[in-house]
Amino acid sequence: MAQATLQIVKISGHAGxxxxxxxxxxxxxxKLIDTTTCIGCKACEVAxxxxxxxxxxxxxxxxxxxxxxxxxxxxxxxxxxNEHEREDGTLQLLMRKDQCMHCSDPGCxxxxxxxxxxxxxxxxxxxxxxxxxxxxxxxVSGCPFDIPKFNSExxxxxxxxxxxxxxxxxxxxxxxxxxxxxxxxxxxxxDMSFLAESRAKQLRDHFGFEKAGVYDPxxxxxxxxxxxxxxxxxxxxxxxxxxxxxxPWVVRFWKGPAKWIGNLAMLFGVIGVTLHYFRxxxxxxxxxxxxxxxxx
Amino acid sequence: MxxxxxSTPTTRTTGEPGERILRYTLGERVNHWFAAFTYSYCLxxxxxFWSPYMYWLAAIVGGGPTARFWHPWLGLAFTASMFxxxxxxxxxxxxxxxxxxxxxxxKSYIENDDQNLxxxxxxxxxxxxxxxxxxxxxxxxxxxGIGLWFVEGIPWSLRWLRYLSVTVHVVAAMATIGGFIIHxxxxxxxxxxxxxxxxxxxxxxxxxxxxxxxxxxxxxKRQTPPGQAGTRR
Ligand code: SF4
Ligand code: SF4
Numbered sequence: 001m002a003q004a005t006l007q008i009v010k011i012s013g014h015a016g017x018x019x020x021x022x023x024x025x026x027x028x029x030x031k032l033i034d035t036t037t038c039i040g041c042k043a044c045e046v047a048x049x050x051x052x053x054x055x056x057x058x059x060x061x062x063x064x065x066x067x068x069x070x071x072x073x074x075x076x077x078x079x080x081x082n083e084h085e086r087e088d089g090t091l092q093l094l095m096r097k098d099q100c101m102h103c104s105d106p107g108c109x110x111x112x113x114x115x116x117x118x119x120x121x122x123x124x125x126x127x128x129x130x131x132x133x134x135x136x137x138x139x140v141s142g143c144p145f146d147i148p149k150f151n152s153e154x155x156x157x158x159x160x161x162x163x164x165x166x167x168x169x170x171x172x173x174x175x176x177x178x179x180x181x182x183x184x185x186x187x188x189x190x191d192m193s194f195l196a197e198s199r200a201k202q203l204r205d206h207f208g209f210e211k212a213g214v215y216d217p218x219x220x221x222x223x224x225x226x227x228x229x230x231x232x233x234x235x236x237x238x239x240x241x242x243x244x245x246x247x248p249w250v251v252r253f254w255k256g257p258a259k260w261i262g263n264l265a266m267l268f269g270v271i272g273v274t275l276h277y278f279r280x281x282x283x284x285x286x287x288x289x290x291x292x293x294x295x296x
Numbered sequence: 297m298x299x300x301x302x303s304t305p306t307t308r309t310t311g312e313p314g315e316r317i318l319r320y321t322l323g324e325r326v327n328h329w330f331a332a333f334t335y336s337y338c339l340x341x342x343x344x345f346w347s348p349y350m351y352w353l354a355a356i357v358g359g360g361p362t363a364r365f366w367h368p369w370l371g372l373a374f375t376a377s378m379f380x381x382x383x384x385x386x387x388x389x390x391x392x393x394x395x396x397x398x399x400x401x402x403k404s405y406i407e408n409d410d411q412n413l414x415x416x417x418x419x420x421x422x423x424x425x426x427x428x429x430x431x432x433x434x435x436x437x438x439x440x441g442i443g444l445w446f447v448e449g450i451p452w453s454l455r456w457l458r459y460l461s462v463t464v465h466v467v468a469a470m471a472t473i474g475g476f477i478i479h480x481x482x483x484x485x486x487x488x489x490x491x492x493x494x495x496x497x498x499x500x501x502x503x504x505x506x507x508x509x510x511x512x513x514x515x516x517k518r519q520t521p522p523g524q525a526g527t528r529r
Binding site for chain 1: 347349364407408445452459462470477487488489503506
């Protein structure tokens with residue numbers, strides 16, 4: 001949460017335009033995760049906890065190296081381990097660092113009803129502002145990566161901030177700093193995309209990974225976290241990375257046309273009964289026209 | 297004193313002007329206002345969550361987090377009040393032959409041409425529609441609301457349930473709001489006497505004859521306390 005130094009360009013649940021959005025050009029920042037050189041050491045998990053001030057919580061063992069089944073409100077960064085059987089029958093151990101993807105078109109922000117609970121900075125970072133969060137959980141439905149997690153005690157939602165506090169001070173995120181193999185990189189989106197594409201080409205040309213490629217899904221306008229995958233045609237194998245993520249259409253409709261249809265319907269309802277009163281007024285009490293109370 | 301009449305309903309049903317009969321028992325009135333309060337709270341907070349342009353509504357009920365905390369609980373209270381109402385009015389709310397005749401002449405009712413209307417029982421067809429709208433509405437709101445309340449409890453593989461919950465909650469809420477607008481308008485401005493009847497329980501015999509003639513005839517024929525006859529209690 002470094003809103004003092006970062007320019008906000010999108011605000012959740014905000015009526016009207018965002019002051020200051022689009023006034024200055026800013027580099028899009030990006031984290032590059034090269035799954036082909038990740039060794040699953042979990043140094044980034046520890047660095048994340050340490051920087052953000054969380055203590056190590058209980059792990060749950062599920063016949064895997066994975067620390068726990070999914071990220072948690074106080075555990076934003078998780079290496080997902082998956083044993084993948086290749087077509088030739090050989091086994092491949094896939095390791096993918098899972099966290100918020102910092103979507104250019106963030107579903108969490110679109111779904112959020114609370115003014116300023118989720119913001120996007122001009123550098124692309126999507127950040128939750130817990131002091132404005134009302135704990136409704138709409139962001140959970142909006143996110144195509146199942147990332148926001150709820151603290152039921154404080155009733156606030158949490159996720160990776162891309163270390164916006166560090167980045168705001170010109171530092172790289174804590175996870176990047178801790179990675180011993182250099183599989184994590186941080187820089188401008190342009191540079192990271194170039195680096196990722198070169199690495200994917202290297203994997204295709206020299207290491208026999210013909211399907212190697214870069215995961216930067218267009219369905220959410222591209223992401224502020226991109227992956228190099230050995231097989232970009234099968235991202236699901238990497239702990240359920242969605243193949244073509246996009247904001248659920250229900251959420252788009254709910255936050256788009258449904259608002260105006262609903263608001264207009266309510267408005268016309270109120271206007272309608274008012275006009276009815278102007279035209280017909282209150283009902284009079286009177287004796288019925290004939291003994292049996294009107295028409296037979 | 298009218299309060300005396302309420303606590304010991306009279307059996308006088310001679311139709312003299314100024315005479316009053318009991319239309320809603322104390323229990324029915326308490327139920328109605330409990331439902332009204334809990335629904336209104338959910339309406340105000342729900343509208344705050346619905347649109348950024350109405351988010352300020354959350355401020356008048358204690359702010360966003362407070363509104364979010366109480367919305368589901370008062371929703372449960374409203375559900376309870378609707379089942380309580382169902383338990384009291386289920387039989388009175390069934391659609392009858394008289395309702396079908398009345399429904400066919402609804403245009404006359406809307407245009408306040410009431411003398412052309414077939415007689416109605418304790419509740420007219422419109423009131424019954426509103427009751428069933430709210431009753432089935434709250435069932436949908438309850439089920440979908442639980443999905444929204446415990447959205448993280450719905451596993452990722454069943455996430456279509458998350459989206460379905462949102463859809464059902466919005467559609468059901470909008471339907472009840474439509475009914476609610478008409479109900480408040482009719483109960484306060486359009487049908488004079490209705491509002492006081494749901495507060496103090498009484499209506500004049502002339503009112504009863506005009507709006508609910510079959511009910512009036514029934515309670516006066518039985519020569520039993522009218523309110524009690526009307527509610528089977
Ligand atoms: S829970 Fe999520 S959607 Fe709801 S206010 Fe907090 S950040 Fe916004
Ligand atoms: S991954 Fe989810 S939580 Fe992160 S920015 Fe995208 S929609 Fe929001």
